[in-house]
Amino acid sequence: MKQNTTIRSQIEEYIRQSGMDLHSFSNSIGMDPPMLSTLLHSNPLDMSIEQLDLITAGMELSEGKLFELYIVECLGTTTPDWERIRPFLFRCAELNRHECIRTVITYLVEPTNQSVSIFETAEFLLEQGWKEAAAIMYESVIETEESSHSERLAISYYRLFQIYRTDGHKSFMIAMQFIPYRHRLPDAYALDGLLMLTQLFAVKQKWDEVENYSDELSQLAETIYLKQQQWEDPEFNPARPLVYYYGQGYLFKAGSYEHRGMFAESKKWIAKYADMSWLEGLDETGLKEVQQFNMFANANLLSIEIKEGDLTRVAEYLVFLKQYPDELVDGLTTLLDTSNRNNVFIDEYLDIFADQIAQYRINHKEGWSNQTVTYYYKEPYYTYRFHLFFRKYALYCFRKNLLREGLENVLKSFRLSFNINSKDGMVNSMALFEMHRHHSTQEQQSVYSEICKEVWEHEENLRPFGDAVYDD
Template identity: 30%
Template sequence: MESANSIRDELMHYMKNNNIKRSQFADIAGINSGTLSRVLQGNKPISVNQLVVITAGMGLPQEYFFKDYIEECFSFDISIRRIRPFIFHCAELDRLDCVEQIVNRLLDDLSYVSVLFEIAEELYGNDKPQAARIIYRGLSEAEKYQHSERLALSQYRLFLIDLGDNLEENVRAATQFELYVNRLNEADQIEALKQLMHVFGMVHKWAKVDALAKKLHRIATIQYDFHCRSERIGEGQKRTERPLYYYILYAYLARSTASEECSDYNRALEFVSLYADGESWVQEKDEESRQIIKQFSDWAVANTYLYRVMSGEIDVLYEYADYIASQENEIFIAVRHMVQAANLYGWNIDNILKRFASYIPYQSGKTKFGEYKQAILKESYAQFLSDLAVYRFNESKDSVTAIKLLLEGLSLSIIMNSGKNIITCMTLFEQYRDCADLKAREKFKKLSSEVHRLNAKKKYYTSWFSVV
């Protein structure tokens, strides 16, 4: 009880040293005088609101008594009514160390698992992911031998929270979570499969993307058929973030992209025809369904042009450029593929690059990111830089610009830990090393050291496209 009394002791010392009576401090803090007396006598636990006003009344930082209040939470009866608001208060002030201490102590008694999960969900919903992460991590450890949906959902939340710019870390998180995806309810499972496709697509694991998309299509189709046969969704049944038909169309889109990335453009076009045809089978006729169907239809038109261009049909190249000119959110992705096609077939697309120069990310504030995820766009841009470097070497013999593009692409790839793009940029630089001046070679040497550091760290620890 000594630590729990420290708040009371400090308050009494404060009042004594400043010659303040209890009634006076009660007025200063805005707390009932009788309540303050019972608190000081140790007859009443301190609530979080009382902790806040006492701390403010003493002119101390908000978190001054947090360590002591942890003991307060466990010195009387363990009351979630006190602990819950304290966890949220800690999360607001980023005192995650206090959250972790409370969670660890509560999990000594597994009867608190359910209420902790509820708190984690509330924190997650209120945009306090790091505090929620501590609880989900504790719950996952406490229930690791269970096969509960709660464990699966905790792992799903951890997966989403851990996603960032580091592609290898994202893959590690996805691989760990994938073991639990089948335990989620159908609504969460459908969205989770979509998120997994994003991660594996960014590291070019297209066979994996195709398999996940096939699974997504199967589950979403079963659920949509059931939904269409039922007059209403069952009471308490969780809804998906997007309408079910959206995920069916999205699965077709994912499979077409996976086929494209494997250079199977005929197969890609087969899937295009499937997501272009939503109007013929989607039963909903509201404004949302019309917008979703139109969006996929627009993508179908753009991707039909794209796959024809990637197949070598130069006669549709400028039709494609004219089409995407009015689709600002799609311009960068289109230009990236045009550069790939130009390299593949020896085309000159200088006028197209000039036309759309202001839409290339990180080169203009006018860039329209639209619905593309920032991390996905970054990865695409890193790949684009190496492709554009090859184009500059081959088409304009502009070695200075090409080397600059390669080094920029390598630097961005290192930041993202994109292994495929790192290898591509380093290989190309070695190929064109004779064209690099001394300054460029020194920068490459420095970046190579960063790559070595990344690889050493990896050994130590281990011995898409997309639209949101």
């Protein structure tokens, strides 16, 4: 648009070129002619976003085409008018016009602190599912909130962590910003915040951190239940039943010991979530959670006993995996890990689940990205499970001298570990590929090089944020 262009001049130019008059144009967009005339002659321009949309459509312009002018003429006043600002921000979010949201925020924060209204708007945007737009608003609250002890500030960090928790490349940096504020959250939010931290560090395979945050989660759940009796308060509304957080704290703590090979210690914590029916106030949803954790406990005890070398439990484990197919990828990982460490082959077990393994391979083609694959999971922790499965499967193939098949699995593991930004996973995958490179096809080398390039470009893009980002 030309300099000094206004909405009024745009309308006048359109009317002139189309051969209409103001009255005809008003009728064509379904607006009363005196109203349009009054709008155009008001100073400053007194127009709602709904009226702007009617005019934009009548001028045959794309949706949002006049937003930049609207910000200057209708919103850039010294006194923020939230009756007009909110509908405009909602429309920007709906059209993904995030640059306009940023511009409006600049107008708002310069003359006066509007963090309360910005925060309330962010909460509404998030509730509607406009996550990126909400993130912009929460970032503004963080930048302008005057009190470091403000609950709004803590919730804003928590919300950003929520929004970006599935982004393998942003979640860690945002989590580091959230951690100092986790104790300032309302308890219902703190439960989910601690669970997200526990899951994040499990993906990073930082088991000491997993143990730390799983302890905090269990202790908070216990405090709420046993000491505060807060679970009886009708205004206490966590996202999941309180028993869920109880169980998750124990589940991840047991898992942290299992992954470190401390099997006896892991069994102690498995017993904690194996039977939680003693908790009072369990409704139907809570009882289902109790049953789910009992199933997890049985599965994890079987898994540990097999990893300890008791192969007599394999038959029972196979029955369990057929009954609970959602646990299959973890079960196969357990079997592969046990076979690799004990130098035995388990083809007869893998053949039972050949169709599912074949589907895993299809769903995880070499070199796929998050944008090109549709699959049933979205959470990084589930991506981590498949990354681990393909790595163990690669080692199994190498032991059987199935070198190219092993390399295919290495590449799948490499891609998945990059998607969740698991440095340990990427290093292991790169080492395995280089050890067997001379057996790779030209196509496999090309895929490997492409992923390496993505890793390098990602690390280069992080450099301006400082060395602390790399310590994950």
